[in-house]
Every structure is written in C-alpha cells, then in structure tokens.
Amino acid sequence: MASPCYLGWDFSTQQLKVIAIDEQLRVIYEDNVHFDKDLPEFKTQGGVYIHSDRLTVTSPVLMWVKALDMILEKMKSSGFNFSQVRALSGAGQQHGSVYWKKGSIQILKNASSELPLHQSLKGCFSVSNSPIWMDSSTASQCNALEEAVGGAQHLASITGSRAYERFTGNQIAKIYSQNPEVYKQTERISLVSSFAASLFLGTYAPIDYSDGSGMNLLQIWEKVWSKSCLDACAPGLEERLGCPVPSHSVLGTISPYYSQRYGFSPDCKIVAFTGDNPASLAGMRLQEGDIAISLGTSDTLFLWIQEPTPALEGHILCNPVDSQTYMALLCFKNGSLMRERIRDDCASGSWDEFSKALSSTVAGNNGNLGFYFDVMEITPEAVGIHRFNRDNQKVSGFPKEVEIRALIEGQFMAKRIHAEKLGYKVLPKTRILATGGASHNKTILQVLSDVFNAPVYTIDTANSACLGSAYRAIHGLVAERNVSLADVVKSAPEPRLAVTPTAGAEELYRPLLKRYAELEQKVIYNPTSSCLAK
Numbered sequence: 001m002a003s004p005c006y007l008g009w010d011f012s013t014q015q016l017k018v019i020a021i022d023e024q025l026r027v028i029y030e031d032n033v034h035f036d037k038d039l040p041e042f043k044t045q046g047g048v049y050i051h052s053d054r055l056t057v058t059s060p061v062l063m064w065v066k067a068l069d070m071i072l073e074k075m076k077s078s079g080f081n082f083s084q085v086r087a088l089s090g091a092g093q094q095h096g097s098v099y100w101k102k103g104s105i106q107i108l109k110n111a112s113s114e115l116p117l118h119q120s121l122k123g124c125f126s127v128s129n130s131p132i133w134m135d136s137s138t139a140s141q142c143n144a145l146e147e148a149v150g151g152a153q154h155l156a157s158i159t160g161s162r163a164y165e166r167f168t169g170n171q172i173a174k175i176y177s178q179n180p181e182v183y184k185q186t187e188r189i190s191l192v193s194s195f196a197a198s199l200f201l202g203t204y205a206p207i208d209y210s211d212g213s214g215m216n217l218l219q220i221w222e223k224v225w226s227k228s229c230l231d232a233c234a235p236g237l238e239e240r241l242g243c244p245v246p247s248h249s250v251l252g253t254i255s256p257y258y259s260q261r262y263g264f265s266p267d268c269k270i271v272a273f274t275g276d277n278p279a280s281l282a283g284m285r286l287q288e289g290d291i292a293i294s295l296g297t298s299d300t301l302f303l304w305i306q307e308p309t310p311a312l313e314g315h316i317l318c319n320p321v322d323s324q325t326y327m328a329l330l331c332f333k334n335g336s337l338m339r340e341r342i343r344d345d346c347a348s349g350s351w352d353e354f355s356k357a358l359s360s361t362v363a364g365n366n367g368n369l370g371f372y373f374d375v376m377e378i379t380p381e382a383v384g385i386h387r388f389n390r391d392n393q394k395v396s397g398f399p400k401e402v403e404i405r406a407l408i409e410g411q412f413m414a415k416r417i418h419a420e421k422l423g424y425k426v427l428p429k430t431r432i433l434a435t436g437g438a439s440h441n442k443t444i445l446q447v448l449s450d451v452f453n454a455p456v457y458t459i460d461t462a463n464s465a466c467l468g469s470a471y472r473a474i475h476g477l478v479a480e481r482n483v484s485l486a487d488v489v490k491s492a493p494e495p496r497l498a499v500t501p502t503a504g505a506e507e508l509y510r511p512l513l514k515r516y517a518e519l520e521q522k523v524i525y526n527p528t529s530s531c532l533a534k
C-alpha cells in the first residue's frame with residue numbers, strides 16, 4: 001500500500017498552489033496554476049480586476065473553481081496517487097468573500113463527477129466578481145461601522161482591528177446597501193478560505209477563528225460573532241455566515257465527487273481552511289520572539305503574541321495553531337507588484353539586473369529615501385511616489401540604481417518602523433523568518449537583514465502557506481488529543497540561515513529610520529490637501 005500523505009492548498013491572489021508532504025514531513029509534490037497565464041480567458045491582471053474607480057478590486061469566483069479543476073487534472077496526469085491522501089487543509093487570501101446563491105448547497109452536494117466542478121457551479125454565485133483584499137472602496141461603510149459600535153478603538157478592542165476597507169464586514173455592508181436584492185438571494189457568505197474548503201467538503205464549510213478575525217465581525221476574545229457589528233453591516237448576516245470554528249477543526253470527509261473523479265479515499269479528512277498569513281505562521285513554525293515577513297503579492301509582517309493590545313494600526317487575529325494565543329499582523333499593499341513595476345522601469349524586467357543594481361549601490365543610499373505606493377497603501381495610508389534627497393528636499397526622480405535601492409530600503413524601513421510602533425523590539429536573539437516569492441532573492445534579503453540588524457532565515461519552500469496547510473492537515477487529526485502543532489512538526493527541517501547583517505548596519509540605519517519616520521508624516525494621505533493640489 002502507498003504510504004500516506006497530506007495536502008496543503010493556497011488560494012492566493014495570483015495563483016493556486018498545492019504541496020503534498022509525506023509522514024516524514026518531506027515535500028513530495030508541489031504545483032501551481034497561475035491565473036493570468038494559465039486561465040487567460042478570465043483576463044485578470046495579477047489575478048484581479050481593478051475597476052474604473054481605481055478603488056474596487058475583485059476576482060472572478062469561477063476562476064478559482066476552474067483553477068482547482070486544472071491543478072487536479074495536472075496532478076492526475078503526473079501520476080499523483082490521490083488514494084494516499086489522509087487529510088487536506090488549505091489557505092486563502094484573507095478578507096475576500098464569496099456569495100452563494102439560494103439553492104447552491106444542493107448543486108455543491110450533488111455535483112456530477114463526470115463534469116469539471118466549474119461547469120456544475122457556474123450558476124451558484126449571486127456575486128460573480130468577489131471583492132478581495134486589495135479593495136478600498138468601502139470608506140463610508142467603515143465610518144458607519146465605527147460609529148455604530150462607539151468608535152474606532154472600541155471596534156478594535158472587540159474585533160482586533162479598527163474598520164478597514166478590505167475587511168469582509170464592510171464589503172458585505174457595501175453589497176447589501178448597493179444591491180439588497182443580490183444580498184437577499186444569497187444563502188451563504190464564505191471567505192476565500194472557507195469557500196475553498198466548501199469545494200472539497202461538498203457542503204458549506206465554516207469560517208475558522210483566525211481568518212474570521214479579518215472581518216471586523218468576530219469578537220476575538222470570546223470567539224463568537226459580535227451582534228452589534230453584524231447588525232451594523234447587514235440584516236440576517238449571522239445565518240449567512242454560519243458558526244465560526246477553531247482553526248484545527250476536522251470538518252468532515254471529502255465529497256464523493258473527488259473519490260469518483262480522482263480516486264481520493266472516501267476517508268480523507270478536510271481540516272478547516274484559514275487565511276494565507278495564519279497558514280504561513282504554521283508553515284514557518286513561528287515561535288514567540290520571531291518576526292515573520294512575507295514578500296508575496298502583499299508584503300505582511302506578523303508575530304506570535306500572548307497578550308495583545310488591539311490598537312488603531314495593525315490587526316490582532318486569533319492564532320491558527322493555538323486557541324489561547326494571538327497573532328499580530330501588518331499588511332503592506334504595495335509589495336511585489338510595486339517591486340515588479342520598478343524592476344520593469346529600471347532593470348529591463350529582469351530580477352538579475354534588479355539585484356545587480358541593488359548590490360551596486362551603498363547601504364543607506366547616500367541619504368536618498370523614497371516612498372513607493374502605486375496604489376493607496378494600508379500601512380500607512382498614503383499614495384504616490386515621493387522621493388527625498390539627503391537634505392530632505394523633494395526630488396522628481398533618481399538614477400535607476402538609486403531608485404531600486406530607495407524602493408527596497410524604504411519598504412523595509414517602513415516595516416521596522418510600524419513593527420516598533422506595535423511595541424515589537426528587535427533584540428539580539430531576534431530571528432526574521434522570510435517567505436513569499438521575493439524571499440528567493442538574496443540581495444533583497446540582505447537589505448532586510450541590514451535594516452532590521454537581525455539575521456534572516458528561510459525555509460526550503462517559499463510557499464509557506466501551502467506547507468503550513470499541509471502541517472495543519474496532520475495537526476487537525478490529533479489536535480483534539482491536545483497535541484500541539486509544534487509537536488507534530490518537530491522533525492521538520494529547521495529554517496535555514498540565509499543572510500546576516502553587515503557590520504555597522506545598525507549605526508547606519510538608526511538615523512535613517514528616524515528620518516524616514518518623519519518624512520512618512522509628510523506623505524500620509526490627506527484628502528483636503530489632495531483636493532487643493534488638483
């Protein structure tokens with residue numbers, strides 16, 4: 001008999017990814033479907049549609065279903081033995097939402113194994129373009145929610161975050177207010193993660209506590225929906241969301257569709273799916289004191305914390321691997337796509353050339369600093385490209401190599417400054433665990449290490465959300481017996497040291513960090529001044 005294995009999925013912004021691991025936690029299969037490249041019929045850019053108001057950002061929900069059909073067919077053609085899969089779990093880009101039309105549960109339950117899933121589900125969604133995390137079109141809903149619960153800080157104290165435009169409660173409120181009929185026709189609202197779990201389960205999967213913390217709807221201390229937040233967003237919301245569950249929950253066994261079509265064992269367990277950042281926390285085996293930096297479509301920074309204090313900046317989420325603790329998260333919207341734009345403008349579209357230019361310039365960039373926000377940033381709220389010379393004078397351009405260093409140094413200085421604002425201190429024993437597509441790039445990691453004056457570690461795969469999902473699939477089988485994720489993964493390879501800080505980095509960057517923080521105040525979005533500038 002073939003030896004057992006576990007699958008971890010990641011429905012992220014630009015692609016669907018999968019990893020299989022064996023009982024020894026070794027990666028035995030890895031694959032992906034890239035939305036723009038492999039599913040050109042949906043005409044997405046970076047997996048998304050940016051609407052004409054430049055604020056609304058969506059992704060076609062059927063594209064995600066078709067990507068699943070495609071990747072399973074790829075696995076089948078490569079001879080992957082589905083019958084050996086004991087359990088699977090997964091992750092989704094956070095905050096995005098999926099709207100199931102009345103009656104869809106029956107279609108999901110009875111999907112014919114003769115057809116690809118996207119064909120059976122094509123009529124199931126009352127909203128065909130799902131709002132996703134890059135959306136920033138819900139300012140008025142955010143104001144209304146904060147007002148309804150007694151202010152921004154009070155909302156943060158209940159749900160872990162003040163109102164954020166991408167957070168699901170505000171997205172639902174927008175759909176309800178703009179199109180009450182569509183809302184009425186919707187029987188269930190899923191997050192991208194619980195939507196993906198539903199596809200495997202053949203029925204609606206619950207939302208887990210950790211990804212549920214990114215909605216402005218969950219009381220993160222009690223782990224129940226907040227009635228006042230639900231009521232402020234839309235009527236009848238509780239029944240449309242279902243009850244949230246612990247992230248390690250076994251939701252049931254795989255739908256017969258997958259046994260009949262691909263040969264999965266009918267006993268294969270589905271463990272609750274969660275957000276991609278929470279899943280990465282599991283994949284990197286983050287420990288208290290470590291700092292994780294994910295350089296994917298978005299850049300994120302996250303920490304494992306015991307006693308969080310929700311504030312007006314950043315997010316507190318329930319911890320996906322330990323129900324007693326929490327994770328703190330900062331999200332930076334201008335991550336890889338911003339780096340790609342500067343790579344295309346300044347390095348002929350080549351990462352090699354980009355890295356050479358970065359190495360050819362000196363640490364500290366001779367005092368030149370830059371802020372690079374092609375789209376409205378989340379941390380801090382600011383937009384546009386702002387360059388300053390060593391005398392803090394605004395300049396309109398930099399030579400190409402200076403531009404590249406200003407971008408990378410600026411991105412990492414912002415991360416350190418905002419992490420320190422959350423109360424995080426870089427200590428002599430601090431480890432930075434880097435992941436995501438750009439963590440393949442050592443030159444970029446060197447700047448990260450220098451700006452934080454801390455060693456940077458990576459794990460064997462940059463797809464830590466997939467790996468974490470596969471680990472969580474194993475953990476789900478034993479979590480009820482009080483076995484910790486740390487115990488389950490203790491034989492997995494340790495993160496490897498990638499780069500260490502250059503001598504003198506701390507002395508060089510200390511004053512620059514101070515200057516960067518002061519200049520940041522000057523570029524922060526101010527609707528009044530931007531009106532005057534027009």
Ligand SMILES: Nc1ncnc2c1ncn2[C@@H]1O[C@H](COP(=O)(O)OP(=O)(O)O)[C@@H](O)[C@H]1O
Pocket residue numbers: 012013014015295296297298336337339340351435436437438439440441444462
């Ligand atoms: N060598 C490299 N240097 C810098 N960035 C890279 C490199 N290789 C890939 N990337 C970036 O990685 C990004 C994808 O990262 P990934 O973590 O897979 O994203 P997501 O999970 O959001 O789909 C791409 O947009 C690309 O810009």
Ligand SMILES: O=C(CO)[C@@H](O)[C@H](O)COP(=O)(O)O
Pocket residue numbers: 012013014092093094095133166214275276277296297298299300329331
């Ligand atoms: O909005 C957030 C976190 O709050 C993003 O980090 C999304 O979760 C998207 O993830 P990627 O596809 O960029 O990994």
